Amino acid sequence: MQMRVHDDRGEWVGSAGVRKLGEAAEPPTNGQFWVGSSTKTFTATLVLQLVADHMIGLDAPVADHLPQLGLDERITVRMLLQHTSGLYNYTGELDSDGSFVPGLPAAGKEWVGKEWVDNRLHTYRPEELPPEPLPPGRRR
Template identity: 60%
Template sequence: MSFTDRPELQKTIQEIVDTGFVGLQLRLNDEQGEWVGSAGLSQLGETAPPPLDGHVRIGSNTKTFTATVVLQLVAEGKIELDAPVLDYLPEFELDQRITVRMLLQHTSGVFNHTGEYFIEDGTFVPGIPWQGREWVEGRFKAWSPEELVRLALSKPARFEPGTDWSYSNTNYVCWPGC
């Protein structure tokens, strides 16, 4: 595989790292060809740069893909936006008022498995680690979708379904099914 020379991209990712990022890997495929580069460190406290063939977690970018697939299933008549999620995922015994639309719009009230901060009284109810030393030390632990949903459902709902909005990673865990 051949790669194009793109010094401007290498300079840009180095500038990003210089703002305080530990390390960065960038892979680009465009009309000029394929380019891959990295800057900084692969791990805090180490000296190796990020590998050019490294893997990263996609994170919340998957929500866009998930919502697209769910809406395709709606268009195909396989899922109804205003149907109870319980119809599609009965094994979780979700509140029957929670609809597919509420999951997609973050209005379900389901606890966020990465934790919930309650601004009203300043309390924080932890979920799985997603930042800090605890996350770094456990970053290679893989949680199954079922584990994440069960953890979230073991916590109190944030609010009654459909009455408020709160970003919840859990809303997108099991689509289109675990």
């Protein structure tokens, strides 16, 4: 595990565990690794902590918290956590039969975060765009 914390008090960097199973070497603090879907668990944990602290509600519209994204007002925090918002998976989808349906291509695009959201439809051909979203509350 690697962690970097940056806040108003400064920065802390650390690592724990082993670099490779069966070996004793610790992971470097500046290493890279594929985190994949693990971020979903971290994000859900943090969101549920905010719910427990009464800072957000599970059934509150996400648009109340992220108005700059222009999301459908019916999409709730709970729907995002349950993957029932109807939003397209821009990174691609692994189907139950093991086949992979790619998302929007990212090659050659240097956008990240809000910049990607703002520019995501500027250079794609119509056939590259995602299908119409499902109504909130449904899964693809």
